[in-house]
Structures are given as structure tokens and as C-alpha cells.
Amino acid sequence: MEHGSFTDNSAATFSLTDEDHTIANAVRFTLNQDPRVTFCDYSIPHPSEARVNIRVQTTGDPAREVLKDACQNLMLMCRHVRCTFDKAVEDLKQAML
Template identity: 75%
Template sequence: MEHGSHSDQSKSTFSLADEDHTFANSIRFTLNQDPRVTFCGYSIPHPSDNRINIRVQTTGDPAREALKDACQDMMLICQHVRGTFDKAVSDFKKSNTMESDDSE
């Protein structure tokens, strides 16, 4: 859900359900890496409401595009972290298997 002036798409507040500080802080960090973003912040309206509000202001590009791009960037980052973790687990298991084979 988006609030704000329809005439100026460079400033918008997005309200996302079923999210908390984990997603909000990550997306805020990612958005602040974007040179098009002049301001980004988030709030949680009430602790019992599982919802976050994200405010995005850009240099002129639609705020919706900046948020979408940040979500895609976060997805790639998560995929990279997952791949790195899975490889480390696999390498660890292989090295432990070799060590136990050597000791027999």
C-alpha cells in the first residue's frame, strides 16, 4: 500500500504487512546505498501491529522503482550468502569425512 502525492512519485511511504525490524533495517540499508535515494527511513507504528512503514525519497526517479530495485538487490545478496554458507557446510563435511577415513 502506498501513501502520498500521486503527482510526485519521487516521495512515497510504503506500508508492508507481516514484516519487522529484520526486513526494515536491511531494506533501509540497501536503499541508502542507492545514489538516487536522498532519504530512507522506517517506522513500526505499534509493537502489536506486525507492519512497517518505509519512507523513500529520491532525486527524481519513482520511489517505487528504488524500493523494487533494493528488494532485488537484497534477494541477490541473500542468494550469495546462502550459496557461500552451503558451500562452506559442504566443504566442512567433506573434510571431516576425509579425516575420519584417514583415522581408520
């Protein structure tokens, strides 16, 4: 769910349900690497509620697009880590033969 102004697309708060610090911190990190982002942080409204609010402010680009790009970058990073790990495991198995 997105909360924001209809006139200013460069700032919005996105509410992710069934999520916690794990994904929120990773998305926040990725967003803060983007030069289009002027501010990004997240909050958890209540510890017993599985919901995360991510606030994004940009230099003018639509916050929705910047968040989408950040999520795609995060998926690429995870894929790279997974491939690197799998290769290291395979190399270790080959070395043990």
C-alpha cells in the same frame, strides 16, 4: 500499500503488513546504498501491530521503482550469502571425511 503524492513520484511511504524490524532494517540498508536515494527510514506505528512503514525519497526516480530495485538487490545478497554458506558447509563435510 503505497502512500504518496500523485504529482511527485520521487517520495512515498510504503506500508508492509506482517513484517517487523528484520526486513525493514535490511530494506533500509539496501535503499541507503543506492545513490538515487536521498532519504530512507522506517517506522513501526505500534509495537502490537505487525506493520512497517518505509519512507523513501529519491533524486527524481520513481520511489516505487527504487524500492523494487532495492528488494531485488536484497534478494541477490541473500542468495549470495546462502550459496556461500552452503559451500562452506559442504567444504567442511568434505574435509571431515
